[in-house]
Amino acid sequence: MQVARRDFEGFVAARSAGLFRTALLLTGRDRAEAEDLLQLCLERTYRHWNRISGQGSEPEAYARQILVNAANDRWRRLRRRPESPLGLTDGSLPDAADQLANRDLVLRALATLPSRQRAAIVLRYFDDLDDTQIAAALGCSPGTVRTHLSRGLARMRQVMDDAQEAAQR
Amino acid sequence: MNDFECQISDALHASADGAAPGGYLTERIMRRHRRYRLRQAAGGAVAIALVVAVPLSVPSLRPGGAPAAPVATRPGTVLRDCRDQFANGSYGPGWRTDSLRAGPLWFVQARPAWVTGGTGPRPFGALPVLIRDGGYAAVTVAGPSRGTFRFLYGSGTTRDSYTLRDGSAGVTFAACSPGHDESAYPGYTVFWGLFIVARFPACVSLDVWTLHARQPIHVTLPIDRSCRN
Numbered sequence: 001m002q003v004a005r006r007d008f009e010g011f012v013a014a015r016s017a018g019l020f021r022t023a024l025l026l027t028g029r030d031r032a033e034a035e036d037l038l039q040l041c042l043e044r045t046y047r048h049w050n051r052i053s054g055q056g057s058e059p060e061a062y063a064r065q066i067l068v069n070a071a072n073d074r075w076r077r078l079r080r081r082p083e084s085p086l087g088l089t090d091g092s093l094p095d096a097a098d099q100l101a102n103r104d105l106v107l108r109a110l111a112t113l114p115s116r117q118r119a120a121i122v123l124r125y126f127d128d129l130d131d132t133q134i135a136a137a138l139g140c141s142p143g144t145v146r147t148h149l150s151r152g153l154a155r156m157r158q159v160m161d162d163a164q165e166a167a168q169r
Numbered sequence: 170m171n172d173f174e175c176q177i178s179d180a181l182h183a184s185a186d187g188a189a190p191g192g193y194l195t196e197r198i199m200r201r202h203r204r205y206r207l208r209q210a211a212g213g214a215v216a217i218a219l220v221v222a223v224p225l226s227v228p229s230l231r232p233g234g235a236p237a238a239p240v241a242t243r244p245g246t247v248l249r250d251c252r253d254q255f256a257n258g259s260y261g262p263g264w265r266t267d268s269l270r271a272g273p274l275w276f277v278q279a280r281p282a283w284v285t286g287g288t289g290p291r292p293f294g295a296l297p298v299l300i301r302d303g304g305y306a307a308v309t310v311a312g313p314s315r316g317t318f319r320f321l322y323g324s325g326t327t328r329d330s331y332t333l334r335d336g337s338a339g340v341t342f343a344a345c346s347p348g349h350d351e352s353a354y355p356g357y358t359v360f361w362g363l364f365i366v367a368r369f370p371a372c373v374s375l376d377v378w379t380l381h382a383r384q385p386i387h388v389t390l391p392i393d394r395s396c397r398n
Binding site: 016024046099107121128 | 173175176178180185186188189190191194199201205253254260282295297323353361
């Protein structure tokens with residue numbers, strides 16, 4: 001038991017920062033929500049630690065599955081509530097620097113996507129996962145992942161183009 | 170990656186790189202875990218009280234949060250129970266439309282099955298299963314695919330490459346007890362898993378054995394659209 005606990009603590013030390021960053025992007029950079037998602041995901045991982053930490057297993061992939069699906073569930077709950085403004089939560093809205101403005105635009109566009117498209121985009125372009133790995137995290141086929149990515153990118157491009165046009169007017 | 174994809178990747182990295190969770194993370198996880206164990210214990214106590222008060226004839230239908238006790242693992246199969254559930258499966262509201270049903274068990278979106286491929290010596294595909302809470306079903310391969318088709322459920326299903334030896338020829342699924350609160354599909358227990366094949370057949374015949382049944386339910390799993398069911 002102590003050995004399992006030590007192994008798990010090692011896993012938390014090594015992987016929690018990466019999982020937290022993914023959680024941060026999945027929640028639209030809501031730090032409190034991301035912290036909560038991370039704890040939920042790691043607690044559930046700990047429940048099954050003896051089974052998933054064996055040879056040939058990938059506890060990080062398992063933890064990522066939980067994280068992504070918990071984020072999807074959260075998004076589903078939020079959709080049932082009255083609409084609240086999407087966007088950044090840390091007060092770093094439009095900045096003079098183009099780079100910051102562009103980052104803000106990308107995050108706003110990301111926030112308009114349905115949860116599974118958003119998850120696919122984050123896992124591909126932030127976590128650098130391939131179709132098969134994303135499919136395992138989302139619990140769907142690689143073909144569906146490609147559909148999510150393609151629709152997500154198209155939607156983001158549309159939102160960003162519209163925003164830029166509006167800014168130029 | 171094209172320019173637009175690079176732009177997205179750069180923006181995501183710039184906005185999240187360097188962020189770190191707050192301190193005492195392990196302690197907070199363990200505190201959460203202790204609360205979970207307390208809830209489990211409370212659920213178990215309620216279950217025991219109900220079992221004492223209202224004796225049930227079918228052991229797998231005991232209420233409460235604890236895993237249902239498996240009635241039996243069918244010979245030639247491996248057991249997958251509540252501890253192996255994939256609590257977060259997400260297949261959309263119309264998941265039944267393309268799913269294959271056999272008694273209490275559904276092979277989710279398996280008409281046709283998801284063929285994943287992979288980089289290893291054996292092709293594989295996704296074959297998630299939903300089974301009614303409290304339910305029990307053993308699945309075995311029937312017919313000519315018996316020697317070339319394997320199941321893989323539980324941990325170790327996120328790799329890129331498999332051999333037939335990684336899987337088993339049959340699986341006994343014992344769902345969680347009714348009332349467990351982890352599933353994304355209330356009333357069902359979700360098992361994430363794969364099939365591994367030596368070569369792709371068009372169809373695979375499966376036998377599904379349910380509790381107390383003398384004869385299995387025969388189902389045909391279409392691997393290819395050419396499979397006529």
